[in-house]
Amino acid sequence: MTVIGWIQILLFCAIIVALTPLVGGYMTRVFAGERTWLSAVLRPVEAAIYWAGGVDEKREQHWLTYTVAMLLFHVGGFLILYVLLRVQAALPFNPAEQSNVAPDLAFNTAISFITNTNWQNYGGEGTMSYLTQMLGLTHQNFLSAATGIVLAVALIRGFARASAKTVGNFWVDITRCTLYILLPICVVYTIFLVWQGIPQTLQPYVDAATLEGAKQTIAVGPVASQVAIKMLGTNGGGFFNANAAHPFENPTALSNFVQMISIFVLGAALTNVFGRMVGNQRQGWAILSVMGILFVAGVAFCYWAEANGTATLDALGLTGGNMEGKEVRFGIVASALFAVVTTAASCGAVNAMHDSFSALGGMIPLINIQLGEIVIGGVGSGLYGMLLFVVVTIFIAGLMVGRTPEYVGKKIEAKEVKMAMLAILAMPLMMLGWTAVAAVNPQALPQLGNSGPHGFSEMLYLYVSSTGNNGSAFGGITANTMFFNITGAIAMFVGRFFMIIPAMAIAGSLVEKKSIAASLGTFPTTGELFVGLTVGVILVVGGLTFFPVLALGPIVEHLAMLAGTVF
Amino acid sequence: MLKEIRPAIVVLVLLTLITGLAYPLAMTGIAGAIFPNQAQGSLIEKDGKVIGSALIGQSFTSDKYFHGRPSATNAPDPKDATKTVDAPYNAANSMGSNLGPTSKALADRIKGDVESLKKENAAAAIPVDLVTTSGSGLDPDISPEAARFQVPRVAKARGLPETSVRSLVEGQVEGRTLGLLGEPRVNVLRLNLALDAMKS
Numbered sequence: 195m196t197v198i199g200w201i202q203i204l205l206f207c208a209i210i211v212a213l214t215p216l217v218g219g220y221m222t223r224v225f226a227g228e229r230t231w232l233s234a235v236l237r238p239v240e241a242a243i244y245w246a247g248g249v250d251e252k253r254e255q256h257w258l259t260y261t262v263a264m265l266l267f268h269v270g271g272f273l274i275l276y277v278l279l280r281v282q283a284a285l286p287f288n289p290a291e292q293s294n295v296a297p298d299l300a301f302n303t304a305i306s307f308i309t310n311t312n313w314q315n316y317g318g319e320g321t322m323s324y325l326t327q328m329l330g331l332t333h334q335n336f337l338s339a340a341t342g343i344v345l346a347v348a349l350i351r352g353f354a355r356a357s358a359k360t361v362g363n364f365w366v367d368i369t370r371c372t373l374y375i376l377l378p379i380c381v382v383y384t385i386f387l388v389w390q391g392i393p394q395t396l397q398p399y400v401d402a403a404t405l406e407g408a409k410q411t412i413a414v415g416p417v418a419s420q421v422a423i424k425m426l427g428t429n430g431g432g433f434f435n436a437n438a439a440h441p442f443e444n445p446t447a448l449s450n451f452v453q454m455i456s457i458f459v460l461g462a463a464l465t466n467v468f469g470r471m472v473g474n475q476r477q478g479w480a481i482l483s484v485m486g487i488l489f490v491a492g493v494a495f496c497y498w499a500e501a502n503g504t505a506t507l508d509a510l511g512l513t514g515g516n517m518e519g520k521e522v523r524f525g526i527v528a529s530a531l532f533a534v535v536t537t538a539a540s541c542g543a544v545n546a547m548h549d550s551f552s553a554l555g556g557m558i559p560l561i562n563i564q565l566g567e568i569v570i571g572g573v574g575s576g577l578y579g580m581l582l583f584v585v586v587t588i589f590i591a592g593l594m595v596g597r598t599p600e601y602v603g604k605k606i607e608a609k610e611v612k613m614a615m616l617a618i619l620a621m622p623l624m625m626l627g628w629t630a631v632a633a634v635n636p637q638a639l640p641q642l643g644n645s646g647p648h649g650f651s652e653m654l655y656l657y658v659s660s661t662g663n664n665g666s667a668f669g670g671i672t673a674n675t676m677f678f679n680i681t682g683a684i685a686m687f688v689g690r691f692f693m694i695i696p697a698m699a700i701a702g703s704l705v706e707k708k709s710i711a712a713s714l715g716t717f718p719t720t721g722e723l724f725v726g727l728t729v730g731v732i733l734v735v736g737g738l739t740f741f742p743v744l745a746l747g748p749i750v751e752h753l754a755m756l757a758g759t760v761f
Numbered sequence: 762m763l764k765e766i767r768p769a770i771v772v773l774v775l776l777t778l779i780t781g782l783a784y785p786l787a788m789t790g791i792a793g794a795i796f797p798n799q800a801q802g803s804l805i806e807k808d809g810k811v812i813g814s815a816l817i818g819q820s821f822t823s824d825k826y827f828h829g830r831p832s833a834t835n836a837p838d839p840k841d842a843t844k845t846v847d848a849p850y851n852a853a854n855s856m857g858s859n860l861g862p863t864s865k866a867l868a869d870r871i872k873g874d875v876e877s878l879k880k881e882n883a884a885a886a887i888p889v890d891l892v893t894t895s896g897s898g899l900d901p902d903i904s905p906e907a908a909r910f911q912v913p914r915v916a917k918a919r920g921l922p923e924t925s926v927r928s929l930v931e932g933q934v935e936g937r938t939l940g941l942l943g944e945p946r947v948n949v950l951r952l953n954l955a956l957d958a959m960k961s
């Protein structure tokens with residue numbers, strides 16, 4: 195570990211903290227329906243969409259209607275993407291003449307993109323036509339991200355409003371989120387990325403004659419416009435197979451740094467949106483503090499593990515850390531930081547291969563996703579995931595003092611706690627259950643890329659990442675098989691909707707409740723005690739659920755490595 | 762609930778067209794106008810022919826050139842499409858080795874590479890990036906130490922004094938961005954182009 199490495203980490207944290215209130219303020223205005231400085235250009239487009247869709251923007255929806263609207267939107271998005279994948283060979287913008295995608299892979303990919311997972315069972319440059327990349331993948335990157343954000347906003351309205359019936363209008367929220375937040379940032383961001391070296395072209399792949407006279411086919415395409423939303427929307431599905439490790443997806447140290455910021459910026463800002471909407475920004479900062487503590491701990495541990503290298507490298511006297519699967523321009527610190535950022539948020543883009551991380555270094559991304567990606571989290575999903583844990587924390591605090599718990603003026607009662615627990619329990623069921631099934635499935639085991647405990651970690655990571663809607667992988671596993679395509683898709687689906695629907699039910703229940711003024715007996719939710727207690731609850735719940743499986747994977751692998759065992 | 766179906770179709774289709782076609786196509790036009798070189802892939806031409814991209818590593822095996830890092834990319838086997846063969850720096854199929862820390866295959870590969878590098882230059886410590894594959898298999902860079910390590914071999918193969926090759930390497934070292942971000946590095950293709958230019 196180096197001083198300059200730590201300065202990079204600190205600078206990253208400082209920029210996120212500085213951007214949070216600025217972006218949070220803007221987002222709050224957008225969702226309140228206020229005019230912004232972009233309204234002059236975007237308002238006509240917005241109004242035209244409402245007119246064509248027959249949307250009355252003044253009329254708000256009950257939480258059930260809001261949720262049904264969201265689900266219908268997903269069904270439509272799924273159909274568009276699935277059909278596109280199945281018939282891409284016959285459509286334009288396909289200079290590399292990619293063939294149609296097989297049904298099970300198309301199913302997996304379509305589920306993957308509508309759930310904001312973006313698991314890559316496909317290899318971008320070898321499978322997808324330019325049209326699929328744009329009309330299929332780029333567009334779902336926008337819409338699944340916007341969905342996450344608006345659901346978080348609907349849940350916040352549940353906390354913020356009192357004695358109300360409605361949580362907002364899904365069509366208005368999704369349109370405004372896409373037009374006023376995601377699209378403008380992406381336009382500027384794309385130009386920055388092209389400046390840094392990311393291609394943006396519809397020309398076919400380039401054939402080069404190398405200095406030594408060999409032929410090298412270089413895949414290009416409309417990459418920058420997709421990378422921008424892939425990062426900002428915490429989607430993470432790469433244009434290329436190697437994702438953000440590919441020099442065309444992440445060409446420089448600066449592009450790498452900005453990409454990490456863009457993964458976190460909206461998720462962090464949503465904590466501020468929460469604070470503003472419930473009338474006390476300190477509530478938002480308290481949540482961000484919980485996230486920050488878990489984040490910094492993860493970064494420090496992962497950086498330490500990767501800088502230490504592995505027994506294989508040590509035995510040969512190689513110093514400089516574990517560079518297998520990492521790019522020279524990023525080095526150890528920017529790779530470790532990226533790995534923690536991308537799994538803390540539910541992004542899943544990778545700038546280094548997590549499969550080749552040291553046992554303990556690779557365990558941090560796993561833990562981050564297992565905890566529910568609540569450290570900043572996916573755009574939207576991170577905040578509602580964290581609020582579920584807050585509900586449980588408040589409930590436990592209430593039990594300690596024998597008083598009905600309250601949070602930001604709302605009584606937290608049986609229904610909210612049950613819904614929060616439903617979501618918190620559905621995740622490990624998918625993560626651990628499918629891993630267990632795969633581990634005894636003779637068809638699954640030959641697909642592993644590594645033997646021994648590391649092979650087990652590959653399967654575990656697959657289902658953890660799918661359920662958490664992350665999309666990063668221990669990529670040595672060949673998961674493009676019928677078994678993994680189908681079970682992975684189920685995990686992604688449950689991971690997304692068994693989180694969303696309980697969260698919306700909580701929103702619907704809370705929005706109808708009266709707001710009660712804080713009294714002397716109210717547990718303050720802006721102080722260190724609350725922050726510490728929430729961190730504790732998250733770690734205890736996560737630890738009890740996942741320690742055994744971590745012991746079978748990364749921990750036993752680390753011990754084996756120390757003993758000099760290879761598999 | 763039925764009245765949600767019309768907006769579901771219309772809003773979805775309109776937003777799809779905006780984000781899936783209008784946005785990427787507009788960005789292609791704008792980016793191509795402002796940064797035409799980068800938008801096409803930062804291609805390098807020599808005598809009117811594309812010899813590669815400044816951002817994409819290529820395979821070097823001759824003693825006369827500086828070598829990049831080992832690459833784990835592969836390509837379909839021409840004899841049997843269900844299998845793959847090693848094809849380092851295949852820029853149409855980026856990938857890493859994905860071998861884990863306790864992989865015997867990885868340990869054996871690194872051991873083999875270390876032994877052959879020791880024969881090449883016994884005096885210097887072996888830089889770790891010269892025996893590890895990159896995440897993309899297309900890493901265009903090596904560390905400055907990895908370039909310095911290869912100076913004696915390249916100088917000998919070209920019949921050049923070591924000092925002039927060494928100073929060429931030092932001139933090609935790129936520092937951290939803003940003195941802070943990333944790691945110091947040398948672009949192998951650019952270094953080799955400069956090397957070829959030096960000869961003439």
